[in-house]
Amino acid sequence: QMEYLDLDGDGQEEIFVSFAPAVNSMPVIEWFVLKQVDDGWEVLEMYHYGEDMRANGFPITVVLKNGQFEFGIRCEGWDGEIDYDATARYERLKEEVEMNNGAYTDFMDAAYEIGDVVGNPLSYGVWSMQVGTYEGNNCIIAEHGLGGMWGKYEYYGNVYVYFDYDEEGKIRILDMTFSEADY
Numbered sequence: 001q002m003e004y005l006d007l008d009g010d011g012q013e014e015i016f017v018s019f020a021p022a023v024n025s026m027p028v029i030e031w032f033v034l035k036q037v038d039d040g041w042e043v044l045e046m047y048h049y050g051e052d053m054r055a056n057g058f059p060i061t062v063v064l065k066n067g068q069f070e071f072g073i074r075c076e077g078w079d080g081e082i083d084y085d086a087t088a089r090y091e092r093l094k095e096e097v098e099m100n101n102g103a104y105t106d107f108m109d110a111a112y113e114i115g116d117v118v119g120n121p122l123s124y125g126v127w128s129m130q131v132g133t134y135e136g137n138n139c140i141i142a143e144h145g146l147g148g149m150w151g152k153y154e155y156y157g158n159v160y161v162y163f164d165y166d167e168e169g170k171i172r173i174l175d176m177t178f179s180e181a182d183y
Contacts, residue, residue: 003131005138007033007044008165014044016140018129028124030056031140035169044169056126057144058161058173062119064112071118073146073159078173084180086156119148119156132162134174139164146178157181 004013018031033044047058059076062084069090073082112118122145132141142161148154157180166172 005131007138008167010167016131029126029129031129042169044165045171057121058142060121060144060159061117062146064114064116064118066114073178075161075173075176078176080176082176082178084178119146121145122147134162137164139174155181
């Protein structure tokens with residue numbers, strides 16, 4: 001995918017490029033944004049973290065807020081927080097395990113304390129990207145799978161990060177939304 005759109009509000013269009021390299025059967029999207037500067041092109045800020053499998057992902061965390069299954073979904077560089085009450089999810093999980101004569105290990109047996117990280121983006125970082133708008137301005141929307149401490153075996157749902165760029169070419173997170181998994 002390649003789109004021309006103004007992402008930093010200066011009236012000139014940048015070039016947004018995203019592509020899906022072949023990686024097993026998992027979705028993964030690589031991306032970059034180019035801005036014309038004088039006679040050349042500059043790559044605007046991207047989130048890449050060394051050799052981590054989530055190298056192209058946003059720094060999203062799920063933290064224990066209060067109560068047994070009350071979580072907050074946060075992202076470094078964003079002042080907001082999404083409340084996620086996972087009580088029904090864990091009650092249903094407990095019922096399913098017990099119906100199958102399995103032993104249920106309560107989430108809290110791990111002795112998490114308020115503020116502890118209890119979830120992150122799932123492997124392979126960004127699962128999809130699309131161009132959109134936020135409050136009437138162009139933006140890019142990055143989708144991440146979100147899971148608990150047991151990774152792909154504890155899928156919470158999808159997080160959508162709405163972002164554009166500031167005048168210095170740095171990522172500006174505008175908003176995030178969360179879509180809980182059907183369970």
